[in-house]
Amino acid sequence: MNDHYEPESNGSGPHGLPVGPDVRMLPSPSDGWVPEPTKISYWKIAWGHKFILLLCIFAGALGGTAYVILKTPEYAAASTVELIGFNQSFMNMSQVDPQAGTDMTTASASNIQTQTRILTSRSMLARVAERMSLEMTPIASTPTTFFTKLRAHIPFAQKEPLEQMKEAVRTAAFTVSARGVGATRLIELRCQSPSPEVAANFLNTLAAEHISQNLAIRSSATQRTSQWMDSQMEEAKSRLQTAGEKLRDFVRQSGMDFFPEQSTLADSKMKVLQGDLAAIQADRIAKQARWEMAKNTPIDSLPDVLSDPTLLGLKSRIVDLRREMAQLTATLTPEHYKVQKIQAQISELQQTLDKEKTGLLKRLDNDYQEALRREKLLSGAYNAQTHAVGAQADKASQYAMLKRDAEMAQQVYNGLLQQANQAALIALVPASNIRVVDAAVADNIPSSPTPMRDIPTWSLFGGALCYGLLWFREVLRRKRLTQLFESPGHTRTILGVPELGVIPSATIDRPKKLAAAQRALNGATSIHPLGTLVEDGQKTLEFATWQNKSSILAESFRQTLTSILRAQPKGECPVYVITSGGPGEGKTTLSANLAIAMAMIGQRVLLIDADLRRARLHSVFGLDNCPGLSDLLTSTESLEEADLAPYLSPTKVDNLRVMTHGLAQVGTPATLFFSPRVKELVKKLRGQFDYILLDTAPVLLFPDARLWGRHSDGVVLVVRAGVTTREGATSACQRFAEDGIAVLGTILNDWTPKEGSPSHYYYHSYEAYGQK
Template identity: 30%
Template sequence: MNSEEIHLRDYLRVISKRRNLVLTVFGLIFVAVALYTFARTPLYEGTTQVLIEKARPSGLGSEGSYRLYDPEFYETQFQLIKSRAVALRVVRALELTAADLEADRERGLLASLGDWVRDLKRTVKRVILGEMEEPEAVDAEGEEIALADEISENLTVRPFKNSRIVTISYRSPNPEFAARVANTTARAYIEQTLNMKLDSTRLTLDWMTRKAEEERKKLDKAEKALQAYMVANDIVTLEDRLAVTPQKLNQISSQLVIAEAKRKEQEAIYNQVRRLVDSPEEAETLPAVASDPAMQTLRTEILKAEQHVRELSAKYGPKHPVMKKVVGDLEVLRRKRDQEVQRIVRSLENQYELAVSTEEGLRAQLEKTKAEALNLNQKFIQYGVLKREVETNRQLYDALMMKIKEQSITRETQPVNLWIVQKASVPEGPVLPNKPKNLLLGLIVGLMAGIGLAFFVEYLDNTVKYPDETEKALGLSVLGLVSLWKEKDKVLERVLLDQPRSGCAENYRALRTAVMLSSPEGAPGRILITSPGAAAGKTTTAANLAVTMAQTEKKVLLIDGDMRKPRLHRVFGLSNRYGLSNYLAGGSGEDLLQKGPVDNLAIITSGPVPPNPAELLSSARMSKLLDGLEKNFDVIICDTPPLLTVADPRILSRLFKGTVLVVRARQTTFEMAGKAIKSLADINAPVLGLVINALELKKSDYYYQYYYQSYYGEEPEAQEG
């Protein structure tokens, strides 16, 4: 199976690990929904059923425009039912007052809280702005409008699917009041529809009567203006000329196009012949010259004469009388050909001039005809304007008179057919809140929100935690895991000395084994310990790795290469008066090595903090020191400063055969670790692998708990101290 595949247990692991967050979000949402559900006042719904049909027209000119299916019609009726006009009729019919609706409003916890907040805002506003005067009294009309708006807000209009029946519902904490308002609204809607029809018809008749009189006056005025214009411009003769002129204009345009084409053709032929007039033989090849009958006859005679000359030249010499005669005849024919070419050129020139003259005459005639047509069009445009105005006014007047007669006949008809199918009865139970539905919704939404937030938090967490995902993300093997050390009174750097059977001690022994097996030749002779950032545990790892290797009877040297914040001398209680910095600055090698806390372990402390650690570490004395010490020790382990903070680790990594990168679980990010690995790869430093330090194994980390238990034979709790 592909190791990159995401399994269901990975999702379950995330949910289990973030279960506190999931339960918290779920609890908050579910409790909020439950409080809202049980604190809300129960609402009862009274429902009335009304049949609404679109009335058919009376048949006077409107049958063609009637549509049985009209989706906008029903939506219009729904808005009319919820309009303020209908609500005002309800208020007046039931004789409602503000006290009636005040007693009918919700009195639950949420409603009381909302009223308290609104009263507090008004009080604060009056105090800040100094508005301490008494509120103005609301007039009767304003009170009715406010009551009508409140009635309209609580109305619900719903159509039955695939029917013409509409339900009008009203919700109220009082079931009797809900039924009364629903029934009264249905009756008010019917009354409002009838009144709207009567008012509309009356207003329409008044307006159309006034408009018809205005249109009659406009029609009379337009007819008189048209008649006067026809007399002044002789419109009868003008119509005949307007019909002939366009035809004449088209004919002249066609002739002009033909003449222009003929002129261009004659011009092209004339230009060709004129260029070759001095070369009769070349001019003879042109189609316009070659097609001339006289030229064809001369060409035939010249060919015969030339053939006759060739025949006689075979018998006679050039000075023979016969030869002179035939040669003279040939010259005469050629002169005639040249004369004929000149004649053809003059003929083509005359044809070209005639074509130019014809084109110019047609163009002048076309311009004249255009001017005449333009003048006629201008006169006829004004005539058309006046005529259209007369026709428009006549159509408007006739239409208004037809509508006036139609409205007078159909004024008593109804535009909508309305019947109350079923009156509202007093509801037996509330419709809101729906407690089972709300609780189920709160359960589902709370659970989904908690799980979603858990995955979001997991997505944002980009710190190093577990070996499999670390190896996948960084491309390096994990050499070992060190569990989180929770005993504050114990020093983790001395765990192998103080608590050799603890879980952390076993972690470092496992790390020792992994380092020794990191290459076929065994553990490298020089091992550099570093970390991407501070407080990752590199000094702890270097100290414990050196102790556990020395316990295998290998001769181990531990060097404190952190000459900025040294700690090894304090961990093992050694003197730091003379150390690595003294030697690299030019001191002698005496008293450089100090005995460690176990056999086979020697320690070189950092010495006094120098002003230039990087320059000392990059000196030749450092390389010479390591070469000399390597002869006396099996393993040299060096602790260094953080890799991304200073250049010291990169300088030293060139002198060591393997680098171990220490990262702190849930603190070191993958970006920091990736940058550290890249900085080592840029200088070709060999990296043995990673050590994940301070890994806290929670109950949700079942896989790693099982790993630790099976590997070390202990429970994770015992390993933590």
């Protein structure tokens, strides 16, 4: 194994940049420099762009003057009407007026709003415009002001009198407005028109049209109400006659001889039968229960048998004879006449007892059958009486219903007759809820445009618009600076991790030197040239450290390598994960250049393409895609016995090997990295190399970097200037911290020093310093 490269501790500046005797160091937050934009100075924005602002103000004044000259003058007219409420208590008007209760006949705030909407409705304005077109005579307007006289000399602004009147009417209809005047019953009408006579006549015609419309609507509503009430009275009278005839016919046909309000004899009889039926049902149930018990239980255990005195006497006599027989059989033989005599008595008593038991069962059955017959007879009588009572109840219900229909018909007819008389009287009273207070008069002074108002307004608008755009531009610029990483030192201050290095923005702009380097590296082999993408043949920055060893870009990578080597763990091969927050931040470029820089100092380096979704390292190094990482992790072969040489592709850079992403197709690479083979693979590779670098997928999009970080010695986070957001980088560091993975630091990539900054002097004096 080669000896490790030991960098000098005093070879880098505070931001990972090279330090020399003629190079100034960048300011850092510890020196009192805060990399935040200062507060916006509004006066500074205005003073810095004063000529642009004055130009916009002048352009606004010119626009205002053109507006005043070219715009057709409009004349304003105003009229006031009063909303008058009706006395709904007069002649009980609220009972017969169809609009009563709708707030349309009062001077309330809601009705004022309703009337203003009606006055400005499309149908009302269309009728007024049509009426004016038929009644008015076209008259050309006379100029009265300097600007209107100046406009009269513009040829394209002149129109025929008829066309002018039509346009004046359309403008008046379009600009008409109505609003309530404070807490009063007044409604103010306003409109504008190119003709003052048209504006005034339009408002007066609008008020007259609204009054006539209200009168017509009220008259039509009253007429329809009267006609409807007449038809309803005829119908109510017909229903009353029909209800009376039905009631009389029902009484005559049903032969009713009772009053529905009183209880009848049939009801009393039904109640008596109902009580008797309930009693006989209870007796039948009791006897049925005794009979069911006698059938289903031993006869000697029946309560009637146990309590019957005759059966008890017979049982007692049999027991005595059996006791006496037992005494005799103790001394005499069974053939003895005394024994025979007692045996004959016991048999006779037993027969008598059996007959009594049989007779008891027969009596229980007879009692149950008798109770059942009585229940059936009484139930039949009760049902017959129930039908009789039901028939009477149906008659009483029909009678009550017919009587109620007749009474209701009479009430409806009486109410309609009274309201019809009142409606006939109210129809003779003409009333309108609108009264004109101030009629509109023509005003010969135009209300729009107003030169003293419009020209300064346009000037201020032009200046304000210009200043607003300038201010918004400045806000966007400063907001972008606050949300993105722009300069060295920001990552250390915000993320709290070391800044390992700063990679300045550069392009491969020396094709002659690059071509010579490619020829020296590739020779006559079939491998694709270094620094050239296989797909499109474009030069890349992945080999800046190798192709232009003396450039500032190469020196920046070596300076970054110095910071990384300083954090090298002792006693084992370090494994570093190189990732970024999102795509397009340069992690693959940094991985390739750092690997080349390590190999150039004599270290055995392995660069692993762990980004299986967008694998690029095989194209970057001009390699054919061969078995690699995915094949090792999906294989079932033991890693301890496996030969890793086929998976380690050599490059033209000495001491540098590349493990491509492999040929195995993996749908979800994250699940592959959960495999325990990852740990075994890392352990085996540590014994073969001095340094191992892994190019992984972006950490904010995929979990690959976090999974590899568990088996590594630290993570290097790539931050691209002007692209990476502070929130994204902070979230990435927080995820690694939650997983217990050490973040070695950040690398600021694609940094462009701003003119006038201390770093700008270093960036542009590097080449001159190298020539000394």
